[in-house]
Amino acid sequence: MKKGIKILKVLVIVILFIMLLSAVSRLVEPKYATELIEGHFISEYYNEEKNHEVIFIGDCEMYSNISPMELYKTEGITSFVRGTPQQLIWQSSAILEETLTYEKPKVVVLSVNCLKYDKPVSEAYNRLTIDKMKWSKQKVDIILSSMTEEESFLSYVFPLLRYHARWEELTQEDIKYLFDSKENTYNGYLMEKDIRPVENLPTKRELSNYQFGDICYTYLDKITKLCKDNNIELILVKAPSVYPYWYEEYDKQIENYVEKNGIRYINFLDIIAEIGIDYSKDTYDSGMHLNLTGARKLSVYFAKILKNDYNLTDFRDIANVSAIYKKKLEAYNKAVLEN
Amino acid sequence: MKKGIIIVIIVVILAVIIGGIVLINSNNSSNNADAMQSETFIFKINGQEVKMGQNLLDLNLPETSNVYEAESCAFDGIEKTYTYDNYDITTCPENGVEKILNVYISHGEESTPEGIRVGDTVEDMKQAYGEDFKTADVSYIYTKGHTTLTFVTNGDVISSIEYSLIAD
Structure with missing residues (x-):
């Protein structure tokens, strides 16, 4: 009996120590609430009602250019952008896999921009995608496949190992969002209203290699199979970003792939005029991403394609969903009107 | 006890x-x-050494009105590409400085300190830099420390040259 109590006491001490460690760890890790807010995007999905018929997956070319609220307003489509900065194809694959553990959309739209990268780009980008993911098999997969040489798996398990130096840089944000979070997107869409027109573009560089890496095809195959196995329509898209340059050589490879696999590919760069995008006012960063007016044009255009070709539900007529979107639209419309 | x-x-x-x-x-x-x-490839502009990763503002470069600026996806601040007649320099913000990420040479008027310029042959390149390179498609890539020097070729002729900082 006495021995049991001793063991129990030791266990309590160890648990308290781990709790203290977790609290300190939480304090020093970035909150992504008002700075580097992109690091919080991945987690904004978890609190959602999982009723999306369309899921967008990819990098900034998704979360800056597609506004799910416009898809809903135009055609009653429910959708969410699961986008993170510089999202790599194996990350997209794991994020899709994770999404399918929550819900089964009718359509998955994947940004093909990620195919340009066949190895991890930097720890900074990894952190923005991974830090705020819920623990799951997919998170473990993403960490293991994304780590650069200098990173360790343990630093993702124990953020204190990575962020202990932030101890001296803690701000009010770290206290305010210690047990709280701040949502910065509208169903995954990052609203930017500034205007910075396209003026001078840098020289179009020759590349060392235009061939997508084998690993990219491996994960693209995985995504394709995942969609086919779940009876989901997969659409590959290239956002209408005029910089960084998108090359003919890339397009040819994607066209070959979709032809072989019976998938649809839309390169929005080819139909900029048809969409109505005006790069003297529809971009906030000289053509890399669309601003609100540009994203609205693209989203309305895409909503019609989705509605016409994919038999999606008009949720504006469905009471429980429209009630949720009524609140979402109030917040969205308010943000649209704010200076 | x-x-x-x-x-x-x-x-x-x-x-x-x-x-x-x-x-x-x-x-x-x-x-x-x-x-x-540690050691890196070095480019020279008007006699000044340009090292990848160094602060652009420490250099006294010619003026150019062609500067492409864009918000960085992963860092606070603006990524910039300065376009000159013969080369482009791209920087990203880090700790309050403009860190040079790469220099791209697209015209034959500019040469590397080792004397290689656009229009030279692959043989010229090998004589200047040796044969310790990797190839990718139509490119020859030399690595030194945290930098790469890439020669893109068209047939046997160099068509562009790029100095790059290898990502952390």
Whole structure:
């Protein structure tokens, strides 16, 4: 009996120590609430009602250019952008896999921009995608496949190992969002209203290699199979970003792939005029991403394609969903009107 | 008394483990910083050495009105590409400085300090830089420290040259 109590006491001490460690760890890790807010995007999905018929997956070319609220307003489509900065194809694959553990959309739209990268780009980008993911098999997969040489798996398990130096840089944000979070997107869409027109573009560089890496095809195959196995329509898209340059050589490879696999590919760069995008006012960063007016044009255009070709539900007529979107639209419309 | 000793031992062991890992992590960071300072490929503009990773503002470069600016996806601040007649320089913000990420040479008027310019042959390149390169499609890539020097070719002729900082 006495021995049991001793063991129990030791266990309590160890648990308290781990709790203290977790609290300190939480304090020093970035909150992504008002700075580097992109690091919080991945987690904004978890609190959602999982009723999306369309899921967008990819990098900034998704979360800056597609506004799910416009898809809903135009055609009653429910959708969410699961986008993170510089999202790599194996990350997209794991994020899709994770999404399918929550819900089964009718359509998955994947940004093909990620195919340009066949190895991890930097720890900074990894952190923005991974830090705020819920623990799951997919998170473990993403960490293991994304780590650069200098990173360790343990630093993702124990953020204190990575962020202990932030101890001296803690701000009010770290206290305010210690047990709280701040949502910065509208169903995954990052609203930017500034205007910075396209003026001078840098020289179009020759590349060392235009061939997508084998690993990219491996994960693209995985995504394709995942969609086919779940009876989901997969659409590959290239956002209408005029910089960084998108090359003919890339397009040819994607066209070959979709032809072989019976998938649809839309390169929005080819139909900029048809969409109505005006790069003297529809971009906030000289053509890399669309601003609100540009994203609205693209989203309305895409909503019609989705509605016409994919038999999606008009949720504006469905009471429980429209009630949720009524609140979402109030917040969205308010943000649209704010200076 | 025994209980107290056991608890102290457990706490000390845990603290040593955590502290040790933190220390190893710190050492890795400082080793990485040292590596960044090691030898790199160097480009020259008007006699000034241009090293990848250095602060662009430390250099006295010619004026250009062709500067492409864009918000960085992963860092606070603006990424910039300065376009000159014969080359482009791209920078990203880091700790209040404009870190040079790459220099892209697209015209034959500009040469590397080793004398190779756009329009020279692959043989010229090999004589200047040796044969310790990797190839990718139509490119020859030399690596030194945290930088690469890439020669893109069209047939046997160099069509562009790029100095790049290897991402952290």
